[in-house]
Amino acid sequence: MSKDEGGQLLLLYHFLDRWNSVKYTISMLNIQDFLQKTQADAFLVSNFYNILYTTGFETLSPMEREVFALITKERLYVITDARYEKGNRANTIEFFFTKKGKTMWGSLAELCQIHKIKSLGYEGDNLTWNEVQSLQKIGRRLISFSQTFSHLRSIKREEELFAIKQACHVGDLVLKDIIPYIHPGQTEKEIAWYIEKSIREGYSSELAFDPIIAVDAHAAIPHYHTKKGEGVIKDGSLLLIDFGVKAHNYCSDNTRMVGIGNVSDEIKKTYAALLAVQKKTIKYANEAISLKDIDQYCRSELQKHTLPNYNHSTGHGVGLEVHESPRISAASIDEKKLGHVFTLEPGIYYPGKWGMRIEDTVTVLDQGKIEVLTRFPKELILL
Amino acid sequence: MSKDEGGQLLLLYHFLDRWNSVKYTISMLNIQDFLQKTQADAFLVSNFYNILYTTGFETLSPMEREVFALITKERLYVITDARYEKGNRANTIEFFFTKKGKTMWGSLAELCQIHKIKSLGYEGDNLTWNEVQSLQKIGRRLISFSQTFSHLRSIKREEELFAIKQACHVGDLVLKDIIPYIHPGQTEKEIAWYIEKSIREGYSSELAFDPIIAVDAHAAIPHYHTKKGEGVIKDGSLLLIDFGVKAHNYCSDNTRMVGIGNVSDEIKKTYAALLAVQKKTIKYANEAISLKDIDQYCRSELQKHTLPNYNHSTGHGVGLEVHESPRISAASIDEKKLGHVFTLEPGIYYPGKWGMRIEDTVTVLDQGKIEVLTRFPKELILL
Numbered sequence: 001m002s003k004d005e006g007g008q009l010l011l012l013y014h015f016l017d018r019w020n021s022v023k024y025t026i027s028m029l030n031i032q033d034f035l036q037k038t039q040a041d042a043f044l045v046s047n048f049y050n051i052l053y054t055t056g057f058e059t060l061s062p063m064e065r066e067v068f069a070l071i072t073k074e075r076l077y078v079i080t081d082a083r084y085e086k087g088n089r090a091n092t093i094e095f096f097f098t099k100k101g102k103t104m105w106g107s108l109a110e111l112c113q114i115h116k117i118k119s120l121g122y123e124g125d126n127l128t129w130n131e132v133q134s135l136q137k138i139g140r141r142l143i144s145f146s147q148t149f150s151h152l153r154s155i156k157r158e159e160e161l162f163a164i165k166q167a168c169h170v171g172d173l174v175l176k177d178i179i180p181y182i183h184p185g186q187t188e189k190e191i192a193w194y195i196e197k198s199i200r201e202g203y204s205s206e207l208a209f210d211p212i213i214a215v216d217a218h219a220a221i222p223h224y225h226t227k228k229g230e231g232v233i234k235d236g237s238l239l240l241i242d243f244g245v246k247a248h249n250y251c252s253d254n255t256r257m258v259g260i261g262n263v264s265d266e267i268k269k270t271y272a273a274l275l276a277v278q279k280k281t282i283k284y285a286n287e288a289i290s291l292k293d294i295d296q297y298c299r300s301e302l303q304k305h306t307l308p309n310y311n312h313s314t315g316h317g318v319g320l321e322v323h324e325s326p327r328i329s330a331a332s333i334d335e336k337k338l339g340h341v342f343t344l345e346p347g348i349y350y351p352g353k354w355g356m357r358i359e360d361t362v363t364v365l366d367q368g369k370i371e372v373l374t375r376f377p378k379e380l381i382l383l
Numbered sequence: 384m385s386k387d388e389g390g391q392l393l394l395l396y397h398f399l400d401r402w403n404s405v406k407y408t409i410s411m412l413n414i415q416d417f418l419q420k421t422q423a424d425a426f427l428v429s430n431f432y433n434i435l436y437t438t439g440f441e442t443l444s445p446m447e448r449e450v451f452a453l454i455t456k457e458r459l460y461v462i463t464d465a466r467y468e469k470g471n472r473a474n475t476i477e478f479f480f481t482k483k484g485k486t487m488w489g490s491l492a493e494l495c496q497i498h499k500i501k502s503l504g505y506e507g508d509n510l511t512w513n514e515v516q517s518l519q520k521i522g523r524r525l526i527s528f529s530q531t532f533s534h535l536r537s538i539k540r541e542e543e544l545f546a547i548k549q550a551c552h553v554g555d556l557v558l559k560d561i562i563p564y565i566h567p568g569q570t571e572k573e574i575a576w577y578i579e580k581s582i583r584e585g586y587s588s589e590l591a592f593d594p595i596i597a598v599d600a601h602a603a604i605p606h607y608h609t610k611k612g613e614g615v616i617k618d619g620s621l622l623l624i625d626f627g628v629k630a631h632n633y634c635s636d637n638t639r640m641v642g643i644g645n646v647s648d649e650i651k652k653t654y655a656a657l658l659a660v661q662k663k664t665i666k667y668a669n670e671a672i673s674l675k676d677i678d679q680y681c682r683s684e685l686q687k688h689t690l691p692n693y694n695h696s697t698g699h700g701v702g703l704e705v706h707e708s709p710r711i712s713a714a715s716i717d718e719k720k721l722g723h724v725f726t727l728e729p730g731i732y733y734p735g736k737w738g739m740r741i742e743d744t745v746t747v748l749d750q751g752k753i754e755v756l757t758r759f760p761k762e763l764i765l766l
Contacts, residue, residue, distance in 0.1 A: 060606050061592070062446060064706065124512040129505075130529055132512045146513055193583065200576065206610075209444070223443055227589075323447065 034152070035073060040121035040143050044108065044135070045069035047126040049320045050149045051078070052249065065131075068104055072115045079107045109138045121145050150325035154317050155339040161363060163250035164318065164341055168361055168373040170203045170245045171252045175376045177202065182239065182258055182383055188213040188231040195243050208244025208251035208322045215239050220355030222312050222347065235261035238354045244322050251322045253343050254374040255359035258381040271356055271380045273305040274348050278358045278378070281314070281344055285362070285370045291332040291342075298346050307348050310357075315343040318361050340364040341373075417535070418456060423504035423526050427491065427518070428452035430509040432703045433532045434461070435632065448514075451487055455498045462490045492521045504528050533708035537700050538722040543633060544746060547701065547724055550628040550635035551744055551756040553586045557628070558639060558759045560585065565622065565641055565766055571596040571614040578626050591627025591634035591705045598622050603738030605695050605730065618644035621737045627705050634705045636726050637757040638742035641764040654739055654763045656688040657731050661741045661761070664697070664727055668745070668753045674715040674725075681729050690731050693740075698726040701744050723747040724756075 035043060045051050048062040051069045057078050059066040070077040081104075102110075112120065117140055124144030127135065135142060156164065177198050182191060192211040199205050214224040215231040219240035233239060242255040259267065281298040288294045295314040302309065315328030318341050326334040328342055345359030360374045418426060428434050431445040434452045440461050442449040453460040464487075485493075495503065500523055507527030510518065518525060539547065560581050565574060575594040582588050597607040598614040602623035616622060625638040642650065664681040671677045678697040685692065698711030701724050709717040711725055728742030743757045 058608075060608060122512075124516075127512055129507040129510055129512055129515045129527055133507075144512055197580075225441075225443060 035071060038121040038143065038145060038148075040119045041117040042070055042072045042112070042115060042119075043121040043145075043148070044123070044127075045071065045149075046123050046131075047149070049324075050123070050126075050153075052320055053149060053153055058249075065104075068108065070108065070111055072111075072117065074115070077111060079104055079111075105134045105138065108135075112138055112140055119143060121148075123148055147325070153319055154325040154334075155337060156319065156341050156363070157339070160250060160319065161339070161341070163248035164252060164361070164363070165373055167205065167208070167245040167247040167250055167252035168254070168375070170199065170205050170247060171243070171254050171374055172376040173203065174198045174243075174245070175241070175254075175256060179258065179381060179383070182233065182260065184233050184235050184237070184260060186233045188215055188218070188226050188229055188233075191239075191241070192226045192243075195241070199243075199245055203245075206246040208246045208253060211241070211243035213239070213241055213243075214355070216354050217352050218355075219357075220349040220351045220353065222310070222349065222355075222357075233260055236263055237261070238263060238267050238356065240355060240357060242357065242359065244318075249320055251318050251320070252361050252374060253318050253322055253359060254361060254376070255345060255357045256376060256378070256381065257356050257358065258383060260383050263380075263382065267354065267356075268380065270307065270348055273307060274302075274346060274356055274358055275378055275380075277301040277305065277307075278344065278346055278360075281346065282360070282362065282370055282372065285336070285344065286368060288368075289335055291326055291328050291334050291336055292330055294336075294344070295329050295332065298344070302346060302348070308350070310347045310349060312345075312347070315345055317342045336364055336368055338364055338366060338368075418454060421504040421526065421528060421531075423502045424456070424500040425495070425498060425502075426454040426504040426528075426531070427506070427510075428454065428532075429506050429514075430532070432707075433506070433509075433536075435703055436532060436536055441632075448487075451491065453491065453494055455494075455500065457498070460494060462487055462494075488517045488521065491518075495521055495523055502526060504531075506531055530708070536702055537708040537717075538720060539702065539724050539746070540722070543702065544722070544724070546631035546633035547635060547744070547746070548756055550588065550591070550630040550633055551637070551758070553582065553588045553628045553630060554626065554635045554637050554757055555759040556586065557581045557626075558624070558637075562641065562764060562766070565616065565643065567616050567618050567620070567643060569616045571598055571601070571609050571612055571616075574622075574624070575609045575626075578624070582626075582628055586628075589629040591629045591636060594624070594626035596622070596624055596626075597738070599737050600735050601738075602740075603732040603734045603736065605693070605732065605738075605740075616643055619646055620644075621646060621650050621739065623738060623740060625740065625742065627701075632703055634701050634703070635744050635757060636701050636705055636742060637744060637759070638728060638740045639759060639761065639764065640739050640741065641766060643766050646763075646765065650737065650739075651763065653690065653731055656690060657685075657729060657739055657741055658761055658763075660684040660688065660690075661727065661729055661743075664729065665743070665745065665753055665755065668719070668727065669751060671751075672718055674709055674711050674717050674719055675713055677719075677727070678712050678715065681727070685729060685731070691733070693730045693732060695728075695730070698728055700725045719747055719751055721747055721749060721751075 045054055046068055051067055052058045055069050055078050067080040119141040121143045125146045174195055178194050192213045195211045196207055212224055213226045215233055215237050218224045218231045237260045239258040244251050244253040280301055284297045285294050298314045299309055313327055313329035317324040317326050341363045343359050343361050345357055347357035349355040358378055360372050362370050362372050365371050428437055429451055434450055435441045438452050438461050450463040502524040504526045508529045557578060561577050575596045578594045579590055582590060595607055596609045598616055598620050601607045601614045620643045622641040627634050627636040663684055667680045668677050681697045682692055696710055696712035700707040700709050724746045726742050726744050728740055730740030732738040741761055743755050745753050745755050748754050
């Protein structure tokens with residue numbers, strides 16, 4: 001893999017009138033509306049997923065700063081370096097080359113001059129402290145914004161929902177494929193790899209995240225690291241399977257539980273209670289207005305069964321990222337909205353013993369009705 | 384996957400006298416030396432890889448802010464949330480629980496009070512603008528640092544070098560495994576997947592990055608995105624194979640070229656010249672003092688053959704990240720040092736036609752001598 005020299009830079013741009021022909025870009029209306037709200041002449045997008053959302057362009061690694069998007073009143077620019085020249089981009093994108101020896105900041109300064117930009121919005125929750133220092137040198141009035149695209153991204157458009165539904169459907173098929181192969185003596189890592197192969201080889205899709213496969217006491221650790229673990233399935237084991245699929249860049253997320261052999265009555269009874277609570281929560285969500293109410297309802301239902309509270313949120317938005325807006329937690333300030341996609345995932349954890357979680361990805365339809373997108377049966381799978 | 388509620392937090396710490404027993408942590412000497420240099424009472428580490436380097440602890444995703452490390456004169460703390468409680472951590476790490484309802488900033492403030500910290504260093508090239516605002520509220524004198532661990536991390540200790548050598552060795556074996564299976568009609572994606580399966584199934588290792596498998600004109604794009612591409616091998620094709628292995632968290636990086644069937648004499652002749660230049664550059668590197676001289680030497684040697692210059696650096700450091708310090712480029716200010724590990728990877732690119740690159744991972748031994756760690760033969764592989 002080659003490292004950029006910080007030398008030759010490339011500006012890609014496509015005109016506003018072409019936007020509608022590019023898949024996964026926000027509409028012109030949204031952009032104008034967005035700029036008006038920010039009260040800035042232009043907005044610098046630096047978050048990898050926000051750039052993907054607004055332009056459809058992505059660089060090789062979300063971890064390296066190789067691309068900016070600049071939203072002006074007239075145009076949408078993608079600023080990146082020459083290594084991406086003639087790469088795999090949408091044909092509708094046009095090119096504009098900057099002079100050699102410039103940095104991304106230099107290109108940005110040039111564009112600010114061309115468009116007579118006086119005030120520039122930026123993502124304060126994404127640019128680093130140092131990068132804001134570099135931005136200040138460009139000499140425009142800077143305005144910091146947080147979670148700029150969170151709301152926009154949380155309301156899924158038709159094609160986004162289509163991609164998420166496809167990811168969820170692949171997840172259902174993968175569960176059907178892999179469950180018959182689970183048996184005592186198998187390691188958590190083997191099952192994780194089996195799921196990954198099924199997603200990638202079987203369905204030409206991608207992982208939304210590394211599968212969390214956790215047996216018995218490991219399942220009581222909500223963020224168990226399967227790749228670093230050494231868990232093996234035994235007779236009587238309770239197995240947690242939490243994985244997500246990515247289709248056309250959009251994620252799914254689901255968790256199902258498998259009991260192997262002689263599973264204790266205590267586990268079966270607790271599972272039945274958890275399942276009832278998860279189903280009741282979905283039913284309640286149909287009528288709920290604020291998302292924090294869903295969180296509260298779910299926890300209070302668990303409490304009625306004298307079951308312990310879980311130390312994570314009841315759910316999270318799912319889209320280009322597996323964790324995005326909105327949140328289904330006590331701290332959530334959002335109301336439920338048409339087009340939301342989020343998980344509902346209560347769990348019961350007995351540290352050192354075992355843990356269980358049931359997780360669906362759902363979407364909000366007309367009149368607030370909930371549609372469950374992960375359709376694999378939720379009963380405890382007994383092998 | 385469950386989302387943190389931002390509620391329950393957990394502080395993990397291990398005493399300085401335990402550090403030496405934890406694999407992949409910097410030594411006490413380094414830490415004291417480091418703090419003295421920063422002239423701060425304590426230092427907040429936020430970069431995922433710097434935390435892994437200093438503590439050996441890692442969270443599930445480098446993309447989400449779920450952990451901080453705090454270096455004080457007496458102790459090294461890891462601040463993270465309850466989802467990682469009882470997770471897969473080194474047994475040598477001890478626990479310290481904070482009260483429920485705190486944020487990571489709250490825990491940090493608490494530690495600053497406990498240790499009477501007046502001045503706090505932080506990573507200005509990692510914390511976001513917003514995060515520095517949160518840090519300011521803690522009310523200590525803040526000092527911003529950049530590339531704080533770059534130099535330390537660029538000089539590999541024995542166990543780090545051991546891990547990198549293992550990664551390189553697995554890479555050699557993978558090449559040996561997969562090359563016989565390459566044939567016309569195969570897609571780039573199939574070969575990439577084949578390499579990944581070999582690394583993960585065959586050698587229980589990980590990818591250092593998604594393999595760049597690029598055929599013919601695609602190989603002229605240094606950051607070609609194989610997963611998004613549609614390339615197919617034909618008779619006479621020239622194939623670029625750029626991949627890296629991760630072993631014990633440490634990376635390798637290498638590129639080899641394969642010609643399929645009736646490869647043109649022009650390609651063979653150009654390859655011979657590139658190979659001669661790459662080998663001469665390694666030879667030159669034995670004697671070089673500054674790294675930018677290596678970059679310049681390599682380009683000037685290519686020019687002697689009247690071959691075009693490449694638009695990326697001649698090499699980059701390799702370690703916990705596949706791109707780290709030092710850089711082998713015109714902008715590099717570093718001298719070559721014992722323990723450096725970096726790539727040497729000149730390329731020749733004819734946009735729209737074909738491209739070729741030869742890349743090795745090398746290390747610097749006593750008296751500046753270069754040892755090549757990626758040992759798979761570099762001749763053009765003809766199938």
